[in-house]
Amino acid sequence: MQRLKLLKAGWKLQTGYKGANHVNKSALFSREYSEGPSPFGLLFDIDGVLVRGRTPIPAAKQCFRKLVDHSGKYKVPVVFVTNAGNCMRQTKAEHLSQILETEVSPDQVMLSHSPLRMFTQFHKMCVLVSGQGPVKEVAHNLGFEDVITIDMLREAYPLLDVVDHDRRPKDTIPPTKGLRKIDAVILFGEPVRWETNLQLIVDVLLTNGDPDNNWNAVQYPHIPVLACNMDLLWMAEAKNPRFGHGMFLVCLENLYKKITGCDLKYEALIGKPSVVTYNYAELLIRQQAQKLGWTTPVKRFYAIGDNPMADIYGANLYNRYLQTSHKAKVQIQAKGGMDSPTESVSSSGQGEADDIHPEGCSSILVCTGVYSKDQEELPAGPSETVTEQKIFHGHRDFRFDPSLTQPSFVVNDVKEAVELVFQQEEWPLE
Amino acid sequence: MQRLKLLKAGWKLQTGYKGANHVNKSALFSREYSEGPSPFGLLFDIDGVLVRGRTPIPAAKQCFRKLVDHSGKYKVPVVFVTNAGNCMRQTKAEHLSQILETEVSPDQVMLSHSPLRMFTQFHKMCVLVSGQGPVKEVAHNLGFEDVITIDMLREAYPLLDVVDHDRRPKDTIPPTKGLRKIDAVILFGEPVRWETNLQLIVDVLLTNGDPDNNWNAVQYPHIPVLACNMDLLWMAEAKNPRFGHGMFLVCLENLYKKITGCDLKYEALIGKPSVVTYNYAELLIRQQAQKLGWTTPVKRFYAIGDNPMADIYGANLYNRYLQTSHKAKVQIQAKGGMDSPTESVSSSGQGEADDIHPEGCSSILVCTGVYSKDQEELPAGPSETVTEQKIFHGHRDFRFDPSLTQPSFVVNDVKEAVELVFQQEEWPLE
Numbered sequence: 106m107q108r109l110k111l112l113k114a115g116w117k118l119q120t121g122y123k124g125a126n127h128v129n130k131s132a133l134f135s136r137e138y139s140e141g142p143s144p145f146g147l148l149f150d151i152d153g154v155l156v157r158g159r160t161p162i163p164a165a166k167q168c169f170r171k172l173v174d175h176s177g178k179y180k181v182p183v184v185f186v187t188n189a190g191n192c193m194r195q196t197k198a199e200h201l202s203q204i205l206e207t208e209v210s211p212d213q214v215m216l217s218h219s220p221l222r223m224f225t226q227f228h229k230m231c232v233l234v235s236g237q238g239p240v241k242e243v244a245h246n247l248g249f250e251d252v253i254t255i256d257m258l259r260e261a262y263p264l265l266d267v268v269d270h271d272r273r274p275k276d277t278i279p280p281t282k283g284l285r286k287i288d289a290v291i292l293f294g295e296p297v298r299w300e301t302n303l304q305l306i307v308d309v310l311l312t313n314g315d316p317d318n319n320w321n322a323v324q325y326p327h328i329p330v331l332a333c334n335m336d337l338l339w340m341a342e343a344k345n346p347r348f349g350h351g352m353f354l355v356c357l358e359n360l361y362k363k364i365t366g367c368d369l370k371y372e373a374l375i376g377k378p379s380v381v382t383y384n385y386a387e388l389l390i391r392q393q394a395q396k397l398g399w400t401t402p403v404k405r406f407y408a409i410g411d412n413p414m415a416d417i418y419g420a421n422l423y424n425r426y427l428q429t430s431h432k433a434k435v436q437i438q439a440k441g442g443m444d445s446p447t448e449s450v451s452s453s454g455q456g457e458a459d460d461i462h463p464e465g466c467s468s469i470l471v472c473t474g475v476y477s478k479d480q481e482e483l484p485a486g487p488s489e490t491v492t493e494q495k496i497f498h499g500h501r502d503f504r505f506d507p508s509l510t511q512p513s514f515v516v517n518d519v520k521e522a523v524e525l526v527f528q529q530e531e532w533p534l535e
Numbered sequence: 536m537q538r539l540k541l542l543k544a545g546w547k548l549q550t551g552y553k554g555a556n557h558v559n560k561s562a563l564f565s566r567e568y569s570e571g572p573s574p575f576g577l578l579f580d581i582d583g584v585l586v587r588g589r590t591p592i593p594a595a596k597q598c599f600r601k602l603v604d605h606s607g608k609y610k611v612p613v614v615f616v617t618n619a620g621n622c623m624r625q626t627k628a629e630h631l632s633q634i635l636e637t638e639v640s641p642d643q644v645m646l647s648h649s650p651l652r653m654f655t656q657f658h659k660m661c662v663l664v665s666g667q668g669p670v671k672e673v674a675h676n677l678g679f680e681d682v683i684t685i686d687m688l689r690e691a692y693p694l695l696d697v698v699d700h701d702r703r704p705k706d707t708i709p710p711t712k713g714l715r716k717i718d719a720v721i722l723f724g725e726p727v728r729w730e731t732n733l734q735l736i737v738d739v740l741l742t743n744g745d746p747d748n749n750w751n752a753v754q755y756p757h758i759p760v761l762a763c764n765m766d767l768l769w770m771a772e773a774k775n776p777r778f779g780h781g782m783f784l785v786c787l788e789n790l791y792k793k794i795t796g797c798d799l800k801y802e803a804l805i806g807k808p809s810v811v812t813y814n815y816a817e818l819l820i821r822q823q824a825q826k827l828g829w830t831t832p833v834k835r836f837y838a839i840g841d842n843p844m845a846d847i848y849g850a851n852l853y854n855r856y857l858q859t860s861h862k863a864k865v866q867i868q869a870k871g872g873m874d875s876p877t878e879s880v881s882s883s884g885q886g887e888a889d890d891i892h893p894e895g896c897s898s899i900l901v902c903t904g905v906y907s908k909d910q911e912e913l914p915a916g917p918s919e920t921v922t923e924q925k926i927f928h929g930h931r932d933f934r935f936d937p938s939l940t941q942p943s944f945v946v947n948d949v950k951e952a953v954e955l956v957f958q959q960e961e962w963p964l965e
Contacts, residue, residue, distance in 0.1 A: 158694075158697065158703065158704070158708075159703070159704070159705075159706075160708065191700065237699070237700060238700060262773075264588075264771065264772045264773040265773055265777075267588065267771050267773070267777050268725050268727065268729075268777070268778055269667070269727040270621065270667060270668060271727075273588065273589070273771075274588070274589070274772065275589075276589075278588075278590070278772055295698050295730065297698065297699040297701075297728065297730065298727065298728055298729070298730075299698075299728070299729040299730045299733075299786075300725065300727065300728075300729045300778065300782075300783075303729075303778070303782070303786075304777065304778050307778075308775065311775070312775070316775075319774060319775060320775045320776070337793065337794075338794075341694065341697050341703075342694045342704065342708055343692075343694040343695055343697070344749060345738065345741070345742070345746075345749060345750045346750070347695075347697050347698070347734065348698060348730065348733070348734050348737075348790075352730075352733070352790055352793075353730075355786075355789050355790055355793050356729075356733075356785075356786040356789065356790070359785050359786065359789040360778075360782055360785055360786070363767065363782070363785050363928070364767075364768075364926070364928075365926065366926040496794070496795065496796040498793070498794075
């Protein structure tokens, strides 16, 4: 029975996929409920799903009106999982509340860097942070105690940043003040003046954290680099996609390689499509479920996004992780064992039982953002993918599995996505 | 006799090279003079040879004092060949006059973009220019009639440049004004705010010159791209090399490739080490020789630089071009033919006789810039090169020939370089 259920609710919907180009209101898979509808949770991407740039997508407001009851309480746990990172959760929650005309709490918002809270081994190190906005405040809020910004580095080593003629030292050469040694580099999001950040980060990597040293490419691997938000492209108001932090990473990787001949190494890549991000989202969904007074664990996640390489790939990768985890558990139970499955990693560190993990995560692709039905042909079969012209727009370090870009469903917009989910789960939405 | 002379004065100084690590005052090759010393010309690189950042290198002032007579007239034709490009010749000449305490005329200065004057086929096209400083004025001075800057493009399409949160459209979405179609892109030098130029150039390339169009990677090859100054790194006051325009090109090439899967194509790569740059320098040297009242053509060039991949590679590549050219001429003469050698390209377009080209160009590497004897081991033999750790720091599109990074001579600084040349040529310097 357990096995049948897993097979039926499996992450990879081999059957029925061809028909999913438009909203397919017939069930693409069925679930069995012995005691009424199962509890589920919703993960919403923001850019390209709820907004484009600063402009709300009309369907978003309409569907959020239905997601709350008359007192503003959500009917199901809702978490916003964005790869944006150059801001605070509070700011993002306020912005969402405004555009959705529905109260969104900071606890429901997860930015690309949120999982860094769990990387406690780096919290006491001296870290160089790159991004824009309140990067220092963001870093402190995540638990980092000793934070150096690019601007601090520029000020301490005034001869390093000379691409802009107007920022070069004028008549006298300012003295180098120096700074404590940097132990790790954290890339929060796309900075401004990429030339400055690229030059200074490369300086730090080639000098083992102290730009007073000579460049020494022999120092390899370099000090740890942690990067949040790999999104190559995202949709704002412009008709064509705009550059995201992933593009900055492409620059950094290639400049480092051009100088040293070696690959830039990441200690961690955080944000969708990393599993670590979904582990953290799971924690937030669980907290939301508790707030709603739910006593049964959430059984299924629905991740709604516009980017095949981030939202869909990530949700499917996480689903695969859940399936592997459950399968291992089933095998152990069948053998009469009591150990936890080896591949199950507890994200919250609270050592909770494995059965509080959801059974699976479905991915729903909307056409209001990066992905558009007009521009791109949908795959004719499971061997093809929705990435444009089969060009890999994911990150260099993700071993690309084309099958993971296949969404469970494709719908026009977020309103259709939510309606589909409630219909699938046989929950009332109106 | 002619053949013997060519062999002796050949560009590749296979013998005696090992001893060239320090100033080797014994003649590394000998030349035969039937009627007194031969006329020669000097090509000086600027950054890392005469200055580091804004700081003059002391040896430069000393040696320039000797290069002019009591009335300030140069003893031999002198031309400054820099890969810098974000300024006007006039400005560069004034700066040089000041730091060398010797009058330098704008006619003696050649910037990386100077050869664009010869690219008349692009002069009537609508060109997008990228760089910093007076790019529009530079473009007009070179002969371009219809010039669009990145700032003009930003203003006409206000939704395109959104990496910097503070420059994103605020409350209302500004209207797209549009612009005439762009026919070609000219990259003068490293801009500021690389993210803006990278995004907008990619937009122009993917929309066939009209950012109102949808991105269409099928449009390949894209509209022509001409790039000046491929220098990856250069030496300013900082102890480690700084990013040059070559690094910006690495970013652009890799972002274009990441999005489209195709290679960015260059219509032309201008500046050292391109032969087109030396063709143009030859023209300037000839003009300087005329000013000095010389009636015999300049027989040999000495190119003094700090960058093995730009100055040395370029001088050697040009020397190889001259040798091939002369060899073809000798063969034709031996056959009694009267045609010009097929590989000889007239840079000035004046259809001058081939024998006004110099016979060869020697390369002299100084240790005051990118290349340093302390940091790098000199090659033990002709199969090894002076590039660091054998990592290719040249441009992607230059088929790398390691032998071309071997300088004819290695000296400490520019003063030693000039002394060596005058000794070689048996000309009085004092």
